[in-house]
Amino acid sequence: MIIAVANQKGGVGKTTTAQAMTAGLAAQKYRVLGIDLDPQGNFSAACGAVNYNVPTVYELMKQTVDIKEAIQHMNGGYDVVPANIMLAGAEQELSQTGKEHRLKEAVSAVVGDYDFIVIDTPPSLGVLTVNAFTCATDILIPTTAGIFATAGISQLNETVTSVQKYCNPGxxxxxxxxxxxxxxxxxxxxxxxxxxxxxxxxxxxxxxxYIRSGVVVEEAQANKADIFDYAGKSTVAQDYRAFIEEFLKGVDE
Ligand SMILES: Nc1ncnc2c1ncn2[C@@H]1O[C@H](COP(=O)(O)OP(=O)(O)OP(=O)(O)O)[C@@H](O)[C@H]1O
Ligand SMILES: [Mg+2]
Structure with missing residues (x-):
């Protein structure tokens, strides 16, 4: 199962959710790969992955390295493909036909090695997010409970519909x-x-x-730790644990 965590609105908890799922599913002994597809590199930083002078998701998109060279094994028992600011150029540089399929092609070499692949996406509906939707089996939309945050979801849905039509019907x-x-x-x-x-x-x-607010989220990210390791008893950790359980129940059905 390949899950794209997406919302074009910034700061709604995409990266936090992607990290909690990656770490939380790995803790349950699932084989998990987290892919940072955001030039901000927040997911890489929060996981403590190296994202300079190493192959990143940018090189995967440019097809200059094999995904296996870009995978890092993290202490939490999961793997990460990092990103950095170089990825910001991908939008302009990937102009050829088939640019929507670059991530899917790169990931296809390891798709059988993992139970879950979790993709963190940037706050836009550009070529990177479209690559994530083309590669994914499922899309998870985190949102805050604000009127503007929820309003953007219909626009997001239009992008999903277009990807279903042209790139990834499933x-x-x-x-x-x-x-x-x-x-x-x-x-x-x-x-x-x-x-x-x-x-x-x-x-x-x-x-x-619902994932409640808690200062431990920023503290954990600053400490390059996942929420379960950093503050396993916090309300946020409890909520993410409950969410993963609910998520897995939905997957079984
Ligand atoms: N449950 C929470 N409680 C408190 N703070 C949170 C929570 N979830 C996320 N945050 C904080 O809110 C900010 C945005 O979260 P996050 O980076 O996960 O959002 P994002 O959607 O990935 O943002 P971007 O669109 O910039 O990629 C971060 O500073 C993060 O630490
Ligand atoms: Mg983010």
């Missing part, structure tokens, strides 16, 4: 995950209704688990 949106949730600030009825309409419109469920 890909589907698996669900929407609310993150950075503040339980004290009651989610407004307006947002709840909007979210339900969206869920119906994109025919994907909203996960029952």
């Amino acid at each position: 890909v589907k949106i698996r669900g929407i995950l609310f993150t950075r949730f503040n339980p004290r600030a009651n989610i407004s009825r307006q947002i709840r209704e909007l979210a339900e309409q969206l869920s119906e419109y994109i025919s994907a469920p909203i996960y029952q688990t």
Whole structure:
């Protein structure tokens, strides 16, 4: 299963969710590969992967190295392909036909080695995110419970529909995950209704688990640790654990 974690809106918890899934699934003895497909390199940094003077996902997209040369084995028992700012050039440099398929082609060599491949994507719907959707079997959409954050999801859905039509008919949106949730600030009825309409419109469920806000997320990332190692008892770790359980239940069905 190849999961693209995507939302063109910035700061909604894509990287945090991708890292929690990578580490959390690996802790359950699944074979997991995390791929950083964001020039910001936040996922690489948070995992403690090296992302300079080493082959990165950029070289994979340019087809100048084999994916096996770019894979790093991390202490948490999972593998990572890192990214850095070089990837920002990919949009312009990949102009040839078939540019949407570059990641899929690179990943095909190792797809059998992993139970889950988790792709962290940048806050845009450009060629990188389209590569992630073309490579993926499933798309997970983290969002905050703001009116603007939820509104962008219909635009995201249009990109998914276009990828289904031209590049990857099998890909589907698996669900929407609310993150950075503040339980004290009651989610407004307006947002709840909007979210339900969206869920119906994109025919994907909203996960029952909401990820609450907690300062431990930034602390863990600053310490290059995953949330379970850094603060396993925190509410955020509990929420991500519950989410992974809910996610896996959905995969079994
Ligand atoms: N549950 C949470 N509680 C508190 N802070 C959080 C939580 N999830 C994410 N954050 C913080 O919010 C910021 C944005 O999170 P993150 O980097 O995961 O979002 P993103 O969608 O990947 O952003 P970008 O679009 O820039 O890639 C980070 O500083 C992160 O530490
Ligand atoms: Mg990110």
